[in-house]
Amino acid sequence: MMSVNRLCSPHRQGLTMRPLTICALAISLVTACDEPTRPAMTPHLPKAPGLALIVAPPIDLGTLGGSFSTALAINALGQVVGYSAIASNLQGHAFMWRSGTGMTDLGTLGGTFSQAVAVNALGQVVGNIALASGFTHGFSWQSGQGMVDIGTLGGAATQARAINVLGQVVGSSNRGSDQQTHAFLWRAGTGMTDLGTLGGSTSDAFAVNELGQVVGSSTMPGDLQRHAFLWRSGTGMIDLGTLGGTNSGAVAINALGQVVGNSYTASGEDHAFSWQAATGMTDLGTLGGVSSQARGVNALGQVIGKARIPIGGEHAFLWQSGAPMIDIGTLGYLSDAWAVNDLGQVVGYSVTTAEEGHAFLWEKTTGMTDLGTLGSDYSAALAINDRGQIVGEAGNATGVLIVHAVLWNTLNPPTPAEQVATLTDLVNRLAAAGTLNQGQANALLAKLEAVTRHLNKGDKKSAANLLQAFINQVRALVNAGIVSAADGQTLIDAAQKLIDELSA
Known part of the structure; x- marks a missing residue:
């Protein structure tokens, strides 16, 4: 910045x-905002820290x-x-x-x-x-x-x-x-x-x-x-x-x-x-x-x-x-x-x-x-x-x-919901850059929306399984030459981090 x-x-x-x-x-x-000539982006502002920030x-x-x-x-x-x-x-x-x-x-x-x-x-x-x-x-x-x-x-x-x-x-x-x-x-x-x-x-x-x-x-x-x-x-x-x-x-x-x-x-x-x-x-x-x-x-x-x-x-x-x-x-x-x-x-x-x-x-x-x-x-x-x-x-x-x-590090680690929101933002950014077409982006976003639904129900195992499916889809996009190895790894690392937390 x-x-x-x-x-x-x-x-x-x-x-x-x-x-x-x-x-x-x-x-x-x-954070990016909407622009008429590009696919819509989803800005994400993390939850504000509490009064007892350490x-x-x-x-x-x-x-x-x-x-x-x-x-x-x-x-x-x-x-x-x-x-x-x-x-x-x-x-x-x-x-x-x-x-x-x-x-x-x-x-x-x-x-x-x-x-x-x-x-x-x-x-x-x-x-x-x-x-x-x-x-x-x-x-x-x-x-x-x-x-x-x-x-x-x-x-x-x-x-x-x-x-x-x-x-x-x-x-x-x-x-x-x-x-x-x-x-x-x-x-x-x-x-x-x-x-x-x-x-x-x-x-x-x-x-x-x-x-x-x-x-x-x-x-x-x-x-x-x-x-x-x-x-x-x-x-x-x-x-x-x-x-x-x-x-x-x-x-x-x-x-x-x-x-x-x-x-x-x-x-x-x-x-x-x-x-x-x-x-x-x-x-x-x-x-x-x-x-x-x-x-x-x-x-x-x-x-x-x-x-x-x-x-x-x-x-x-x-x-x-x-x-x-x-x-x-x-x-x-x-x-x-x-x-x-x-x-x-x-x-x-x-x-x-x-x-x-x-x-x-x-x-x-x-x-x-x-x-x-x-x-x-x-x-x-x-x-x-x-x-x-x-x-x-x-x-x-x-x-x-x-x-x-x-x-x-401030001792306010991102919640699982905030981490999903970060992944959603990254997918939207790749769509805005033209790396993903609308169908490819929607397929990834649908999995993330399903992750959120399972997290809201307290079903961490299903959420983790969906995140693994998200990773598999990202790898397929990398192997097809649609997403760069660097961008793919960024998404995979973020999803794997959340899987590890949900599985702990």
Whole structure:
């Protein structure tokens, strides 16, 4: 999702790449909604957590043999991606971590560095690699297919920043002589599309929603100003304007087309904004200080980020239409929000009263919870899924701060009904992408509906048998070449997990 500039987190160890900076926005995507030109999708928002939410201690996800790692994104199935040093500590590689199998090295394409920045609901990973030439290219990775270089717009370097459930990747790429950088949209089979500019020479894409709508920023004619843009297939790039100042930039978009970002005001202050087609750009204000910065937006239109307070320093905020910006507090002093899920749970980083930097989870009913560390004085939460699973990084207790990727689980495991709803959503997404025709999708959905009926009757054995039939049908679709091995495995893993729970 985009929820954040996760690659520039509060503490960063690792390698850098050229000529495009490796610091980029990794966008947290939101649940898809209905669109008239596509088969209907079924959004699923998991049950809101109760008042007595408990968060388990952080789980150290380890490394690929080196001394450090960090987790940047997590999808609805709990698949975690990021990057880690390998044994020599001279290279960093992208990884995917899954419960039961641990951390998998996604490799490189001949260079020394790779970094995964986002993962969609089907387990497709996007990130960036350093080639042997030293230039940066974006990559797409799927189980069974491996890593694919997504290429460039004719120049030497590309930076991938986000991916949606349709496998559309966005970012920026050098063109021709490398004097210009343009926003792009890439998809397997069709390649890279240049999204153009607003009249200037450069543009950058930072987020894409499930309808393929892209947001970012572009220079204006003369290249003296930069404005936020929204790009749609068929209509191209439109200027979202500013809050009265010279520059603006969009960083995230939800499935309803609500865009958030940051803009200078007429007085020169930097303020967070929300933009909608019907109302245009809205100034989200501040917490009494001179500036605010939006980082992400969820399916409910809740915006998170950080803002200056009157006495100086910055606090994390949450904003929703119809209400003023809310200061969600701190663990002692400063705070910064990095991601929000569709339940309104916010995660980020705060300085404690002991002047340590700790990850936090905030909820409206419980306030801010310190997520703790691995034994040192540092942790940061960078992403959260709709099951309340949180990922980020934390220092361990070795004496020298060594950062490892970590996972926090809220002790509200999904119910069987919620797991069936997740499977239903995944099938609907495959139908929306054109992978399944209506008959194939309906056959799978009918089995899931029958599973729900048996679960409502308390008949776990029959529900498990139907889930096994669902798995068999998915395997048949994979063997027929209709569903990819990667997408099929995602469905099979989710169904098998529920079978195991029902059979326990």
